Amino acid sequence: MTSENSTLADFGWNNFFASQVELGETGVPVRVMAVHRDRLHVAGPAIDTLIQPFVETPDDEEAFATVGDWLLLDAQTARPRRLLRRRSLFKRRAAGTGRKLQLIAANVDTLFIVSSCNQDFNPARLERFLALAKEAEVTPVVVLTKADMADNAGDFVRDAGKLLPGLLVEAVDARDAESVACLTPWCARGQTVALLGSSGVGKSTLVNTLTGERLETQGIREDDAKGRHTTTGRALHRLPAGGWLMDTPGMRELQLTDVGSGLDEVFADVVSLARNCRFSDCQHETEPGCAIQAAIGSGEIEAARIKRWRKLAAEEAFNSESLAERHARARAFGKMARSAMAEKRARRGE
Ligand SMILES: Nc1nc2c(ncn2[C@@H]2O[C@H](COP(=O)(O)OP(=O)(O)OP(=O)(O)O)[C@@H](O)[C@H]2O)c(=O)[nH]1
Ligand SMILES: [Zn+2]
Secondary structure, eight states, rough: OOOOOOOOGTTOHHHHHHHHSTTTOOOOOEEEEEEOOEEEEEEEETTEEEEEOOOTTOOOTOBBOTTTTTEOOOTTTOOOOEEESSSOEEEEEEETTTTTTEEEEEEEOOEEEEEEEEEEEEOHHHHHHHHHHHHHHHHEEEEEEEEESSOHHHHHHHHTTTTSOOOOOEETTTTTTTHHHHGGGBBBBBBBEEEEEOOTTTTHHHHHHTSSSOOOGGEEEEOTSOOOEEEEOOSEETTTTOOOOEEHHHTTOOOOSSSSHHHHTHHHHHHHHHOOOOOOTTSSSSTTHHHHHHHHHSSSHHHHHHHHHHHHHHHHHHHHSSSHHHHHHHHHHHHHHHHHHHHHHHHHHH
16 A cells, blocks of 8 residues: 555554654654565555565564564665564464564554354353453454354353453454444554454454455565565555454464463453462462462352463463473473382382
8 A cells, every 4th residue: 555645644653653753863664564584565655665674683582573563764775774662562482492482463453352152152262362462462352253143142242241351342243244343443544453263253254344355365476585486465454444454374373372471461350369378389279278269169250260260371381381391391200200110119129
């Protein structure tokens, strides 16, 4: 989109970014539309081009420009000068691979967490996605599809709403533009949205209805180092309501890793209860003075919610552990098992 009439605000620019530009600082703000292997696709009101990748400080894993980022370009050379501070960031560490950080998407405003008004609806899964949104500092909105096929869509909306105080929930028929119109406030001018949800819930259907087109056809061609052509799509898609839809493979594959503080936010009620347990290492099972067991007993909190919290917290701890840490733990376990075997043999007089 390089129409002369577009403004920075059309690309998502606002006071948060404007306030980072020093008085008298020259530089052309551009937004990163896509990251290719050795090029960044950037765009702004009067520019739409490929530039060299940008790294501010190579040893800072978060200093690489990613999709959605704002860069200031040198007006003469069009080289990136500075990466502006992000409003939100989705990132992940590929589990067990030396903990290398991958930046997935920056400056997303709203995350549509998609589930359906049917057996796909699963509080534990929604809580997992909510933790991801909180960790990235993005506002979550739960979108429940297939409302047209359920006669109790209201029950699903109510149950989803209970997962987090103030959580916004919308039930839609993802195929119907009129029904999906309730999502327009988050798709308006300057807004950037992303979608997450399990397979078959209607993400593609929703994307097609929101954009009014089929996205697969928007690929662009890029020369790679060997002179061959690879087809790579842009990750930010313009929405008719004026906003942007962030659609990258990385976004679609996001898993629960490094969301420790996000989980604490989603389960703030549980975390604050646990502070009142008598023992700081309370496992909330049979210990005396366990505030969580007391709250379950008094009906203040659902036992099922505690069960989901423990499971997610354990999973997060496992996923966030590096390969080296995992090996160290396995070695320690092996050592313990071997010495136990040796002891056993000694007792038997072998
Ligand atoms: N009746 C009805 N059908 C829907 C709705 N949303 C999606 N569907 C149908 O559900 C099926 C799956 O939808 P998709 O959009 O492919 O789901 P997805 O989440 O993109 O799935 P993956 O590509 O596997 O991640 C399709 O046949 C859709 O037409 C809805 O709100 N109402
Ligand atoms: Zn306890």
